[in-house]
Amino acid sequence: MSRVLENVAKEVLREHSIPVPQFAVASTPQGAVEAFKSIGPPVVLKALVPVGKRGKAGGVRFASEEGEAEEQARDLLGRELRGFPVDRLIVEQKLDLAKELYASITFHPSERRPVVVVSALGGVDIEETAQTSPGSVVTATFDPFVGLPVYKAREMWSDAGLSGSELRGATDILWKLGKAFLDLDAKIIEVNPLGILQDGSVAAVALLMGVDDDALYRHQALSGRVQAGSDRAWRPLTKLEKEMIAVDEADPYRGTARYTEMDGGDIGFLCGGGGGSLLMFDALSRHGGRPANYTEFGGNPPERKVYGLTKGILSKPGVKGLFVAMNITNNTQTDVVSAGIVRALNELDIDPRTFPVTVRLAGVNEPEAKAVLSAAGVEYHGDDITMEDAASMMVKKMRAAYPGY
Amino acid sequence: MAILVNSHSGILIQGITGREASMVTKHSLDYGTRIVAGVTPGKGGENVYGVPVFDTIKQARHGNHIDTAVIYVPPAFVYDAVLEAVDNEVKLVLIMTERVPVHDVAKLIAMTRQRGVTVVGPNSVGIISPGERAKLGAIGGDNPARCFVPGTVGVISRSGGMTAECAWMVKRAGYGVSTAVSLGGDAMVGSTPKDLLKMFEQDKETQAVVMWGEPGTPYEEEVGDFIANGGFTKPLVAFVAGRFVEDLPEGTVFGHAASIVQGKSGRPSTKIAALKTAGAYVPDSFNDIESVLKQVLG
Numbered sequence: 001m002s003r004v005l006e007n008v009a010k011e012v013l014r015e016h017s018i019p020v021p022q023f024a025v026a027s028t029p030q031g032a033v034e035a036f037k038s039i040g041p042p043v044v045l046k047a048l049v050p051v052g053k054r055g056k057a058g059g060v061r062f063a064s065e066e067g068e069a070e071e072q073a074r075d076l077l078g079r080e081l082r083g084f085p086v087d088r089l090i091v092e093q094k095l096d097l098a099k100e101l102y103a104s105i106t107f108h109p110s111e112r113r114p115v116v117v118v119s120a121l122g123g124v125d126i127e128e129t130a131q132t133s134p135g136s137v138v139t140a141t142f143d144p145f146v147g148l149p150v151y152k153a154r155e156m157w158s159d160a161g162l163s164g165s166e167l168r169g170a171t172d173i174l175w176k177l178g179k180a181f182l183d184l185d186a187k188i189i190e191v192n193p194l195g196i197l198q199d200g201s202v203a204a205v206a207l208l209m210g211v212d213d214d215a216l217y218r219h220q221a222l223s224g225r226v227q228a229g230s231d232r233a234w235r236p237l238t239k240l241e242k243e244m245i246a247v248d249e250a251d252p253y254r255g256t257a258r259y260t261e262m263d264g265g266d267i268g269f270l271c272g273g274g275g276g277s278l279l280m281f282d283a284l285s286r287h288g289g290r291p292a293n294y295t296e297f298g299g300n301p302p303e304r305k306v307y308g309l310t311k312g313i314l315s316k317p318g319v320k321g322l323f324v325a326m327n328i329t330n331n332t333q334t335d336v337v338s339a340g341i342v343r344a345l346n347e348l349d350i351d352p353r354t355f356p357v358t359v360r361l362a363g364v365n366e367p368e369a370k371a372v373l374s375a376a377g378v379e380y381h382g383d384d385i386t387m388e389d390a391a392s393m394m395v396k397k398m399r400a401a402y403p404g405y
Numbered sequence: 406m407a408i409l410v411n412s413h414s415g416i417l418i419q420g421i422t423g424r425e426a427s428m429v430t431k432h433s434l435d436y437g438t439r440i441v442a443g444v445t446p447g448k449g450g451e452n453v454y455g456v457p458v459f460d461t462i463k464q465a466r467h468g469n470h471i472d473t474a475v476i477y478v479p480p481a482f483v484y485d486a487v488l489e490a491v492d493n494e495v496k497l498v499l500i501m502t503e504r505v506p507v508h509d510v511a512k513l514i515a516m517t518r519q520r521g522v523t524v525v526g527p528n529s530v531g532i533i534s535p536g537e538r539a540k541l542g543a544i545g546g547d548n549p550a551r552c553f554v555p556g557t558v559g560v561i562s563r564s565g566g567m568t569a570e571c572a573w574m575v576k577r578a579g580y581g582v583s584t585a586v587s588l589g590g591d592a593m594v595g596s597t598p599k600d601l602l603k604m605f606e607q608d609k610e611t612q613a614v615v616m617w618g619e620p621g622t623p624y625e626e627e628v629g630d631f632i633a634n635g636g637f638t639k640p641l642v643a644f645v646a647g648r649f650v651e652d653l654p655e656g657t658v659f660g661h662a663a664s665i666v667q668g669k670s671g672r673p674s675t676k677i678a679a680l681k682t683a684g685a686y687v688p689d690s691f692n693d694i695e696s697v698l699k700q701v702l703g
Contacts, residue, residue: 052660104662107507109671110623112514112593117665130665137665144511185508190660208660214480215506235654274590275564278619278646279691285649286689298566327570330546383551386577387570388692 001187001210002226003050007090009209012221013189016180018173019203023092032073033066035091041065042094045072049084050227052208055124057081062094083235095203099166100193102126103174105148105181113141114181116148118174120160122193136160148178169202170194177204184222185215240312244295247308255301257309261316265292267394268313270306270341272297272326272361276387280325283391288405289398292319300332306340314348320402321356323394325387326363334361334382335368342376352378356397360390407534407584408559408604408611409497409523410541415470417462417495418443419486420477425501425543427453429477432547437538441469462493473497475541476526483527484509491522499541500526500595510593517595524595530565530587536610544568544587556581558698559605561598562617563588563624564646571615571644571694578695580702583611592622599627602637613640613701615694618680620647623670629679640701641685642694648673 004012010020024035025048036043047059054060059081063069069091079086102122108115119137121129130137138159142148153174157167173194181189188210195205211219211226237245244259267284269291271277277296284291293313297306314322324341326332338361345352361369362382370380381390399405410416420426421443431454433440440456442465449460459465462474474490476483476498483505490498498517505527517524525532531542536555545553552573558580562568568587575582586601588594598616605611614637618625625645631637651672669675680687686697 102661104660104665106662106666107511107593109592109667110597110627112511114511115666117662127661127664130661139666144508144515182508185506187507188660188662190662192661210660212507214504215508217481218506273564273566275562275567275617275619275646276570278564278650279567279644282646282648283691327566328552328573329566329569330543330548330551383573386574386692388690 002213002216004209004211004226005048005050006046006207007048008225009207010204012184012209013180013204013207016176016183018176018180019201020207021093021095021203021205023090025088026073026091027077027088029070029073029077032089032091033070036063036066036069039091039093043069044092044094045069045076046090046092047076047079047081047086048088048090049081049086051082051084053124054081059086085236095195095205096198097193097195097205098198099196101170101196102192103177103194104188104190104192105177105186106188108141111141114144114148114178115139115141116156116174116178118156118160120162126192142178144182147182148175150175153178165200166196169196169200173202173204185212185219186210187212240316244309244312247305247312250308251302251305255297255299255305257295257297257301257305259309259312260294262291262293264318265290266318266320267291267398268310268316268319268322269293270295270297270309270313270322270324272329272332274298276325276327279387280323280391283388284323284394287392287395289323289391289395291323292316301337303336303340303343306337307343310341310344311348314344314350321394321398323358325358325360325390327387328362328383330363332361332363333365334363335365335372337361338369338372342372342378345376345378352376354401356394356401358390358394358397360385360387406608406610407537407539408601408608409525409584409586410473410532410534410539411537412439412539414439414473414539416440416473416475416541417465417471418456418475418477419462419490421445421453421456421458422448422451423477426477429543430454430456432545433540435547436540436545436549438540441465441471462489462495466493471495473541474499476500476502478502480505484513487513487517487524491517491520496522498522498524498595499529499532500524500589501529501531501542502526503528507593510591514593514595525586526589526595528591529589530568532584532586533582534584535582544585552576553585554581557583557610557612557702559583559601559608559611559614560585561588561601561614562586563590563619564617565590567617571617574691574694575615575698578698580698583608597624597627599624599631599636602628602631602641606637606639611639613642613698615698616641616643618643618645618676620650620673621671623667625676626670626679629683629685632683632685641680642697642701643680643685643687644691644694645673645676645680645687
């Protein structure tokens with residue numbers, strides 16, 4: 001999924017006739033002052049970072065004077081919010097809200113249809129509200145062919161307790177959100193708060209949106225405005241992670257690899273297959289090992305990709321062993337994978353007789369893999385052992401090499 | 406017998422002339438699977454390892470019984486390919502294609518549900534019934550017997566690669582597989598574990614099922630409910646991987662919607678609890694699949 005930054009989400013939804021507050025983007029305190037002048041007081045300044053719950057993290061400020069806007073902007077810019085550096089702000093009109101509603105559209109994971117959630121008790125504590133007074137939250141799925149019917153939007157708000165002009169305004173905006181969800185191939189659109197203004201009109205005050213990476217090809221309007229895959233990380237990419245992306249992208253059509261750096265750890269982790277990697281990480285941890293990273297590869301990677309990954313994995317400070325394992329495959333050339341590992345070990349001058357290395361590779365060309373690894377002093381295992389055995393073997397080797405491990 | 410695919414299935418491959426699809430065609434034929442026809446628009450009249458290629462399924466149906474379609478077309482054309490199969494009375498559609506837009510998947514699920522068609526995938530590695538020598542898709546490659554031998558254990562896996570590894574554990578334990586199904590790795594897929602357990606429950610040959618589960622989706626929790634309500638009465642050995650993800654820092658969650666809609670479901674610990682409460686065997690170690698199978702099958 002691509003997380004869409006709030007300014008882009010607001011532009012896009014405004015194109016779908018959904019009212020949003022007047023806003024501008026600023027990257028300097030001076031820019032924030034300019035924005036303040038053009039929008040007029042009071043304003044809200046929000047850190048433009050791809051994370052939710054910004055208010056609770058201190059990323060939302062208010063200003064009713066020029067100087068205040070400048071000061072708040074100066075304080076926010078350059079800060080980090082949940083690990084993301086704040087280099088831009090969204091400066092927007094602070095609306096005078098009579099009521100804060102909540103509305104979201106996502107896919108219901110078991111119904112496998114779009115699901116709408118609304119509540120008349122919106123705001124930052126919506127999750128707690130859903131827990132403490134579940135009756136205030138109204139949920140309904142809709143048919144992806146038919147879309148969200150207007151009557152259904154109305155019914156939901158009525159059940160949530162709205163009436164009169166509030167009901168009409170909220171219905172209209174919810175129907176439009178349903179349409180935008182389908183039109184944009186969105187995976188989530190969340191409006192919190194969906195504000196009812198003093199004059200009774202309705203606006204999408206704060207917006208969170210994610211779109212389907214796999215459908216970006218049919219949305220020219222979003223190209224360049226969203227970052228594919230931006231929902232995967234819980235923090236910005238580390239330097240090593242960025243380098244590993246470059247390694248992966250150097251051979252974009254042969255094999256895939258993803259490197260995620262863990263805090264601490266001492267076992268370099270290079271595993272094959274999404275499921276197999278989950279199993280191996282759990283198993284290593286359960287046997288007492290401490291993986292330093294999480295790397296999964298698949299799709300028969302070329303030697304230089306495996307070499308690049310292995311080298312990267314071993315370059316993290318504190319890594320004292322290498323664990324390579326994958327499930328039995330029918331397309332991975334195990335000799336090619338082995339050659340990449342051996343090249344990295346040689347280049348880094350690592351002696352597998354003293355540095356613990358465990359390899360469990362079962363696929364194509366196993367005898368050749370065994371030859372390549374044995375020549376380099378690495379013990380080869382294929383389907384003579386299970387994946388679980390490989391994990392316990394790795395931890396045993398760590399214990400043998402490092403007393404007290 | 407087996408579920409989903411057997412020696413009588415009338416199999417058609419959509420996108421058969423592609424590199425991957427033609428290789429899979431060869432492997433499947435070598436295994437003994439009967440593939441009736443293939444479709445690639447504009448390539449009608451050609452053949453792939455002797456399998457005739459047609460421009461449309463409508464043409465392919467002349468004189469042929471076709472009830473199963475395997476889809477290898479690019480992501481943008483998958484939805485249309487499913488429609489074509491369904492309109493031509495196909496009963497089982499297996500989608501091998503990765504990266505199908507999720508809205509297309511939601512639509513094709515809604516559409517096939519109405520028409521009584523079973524969809525497996527997208528992003529599946531295939532389905533295999535070893536006793537029938539019938540395989541759909543890449544599963545097993547050119548050496549299916551390495552992991553998949555005939556037997557009485559059903560296999561259901563969210564991970565493509567682990568479908569084979571689970572079947573191999575069954576083989577190590579001294580048993581074999583009735584049918585193994587790779588559900589597809591995406592969050593939204595046509596057939597859920599519960600759907601397949603319904604079929605395995607009906608299948609006389611299947612005596613137990615091994616299931617591979619992962620974080621995300623409420624599928625394992627649904628299985629727990631399904632067993633608790635008497636929907637599946639045979640032994641289920643369920644392995645849930647990815648326990649470590651619960652220790653990762655928060656921040657991966659985007660917005661409140663997921664929490665409101667799903668609560669805590671999707672977490673490995675929630676899945677394990679639901680499965681155990683319902684009476685499924687949930688080993689901590691993947692190796693224990695062997696001993697648990699021996700215990701339940703004797």
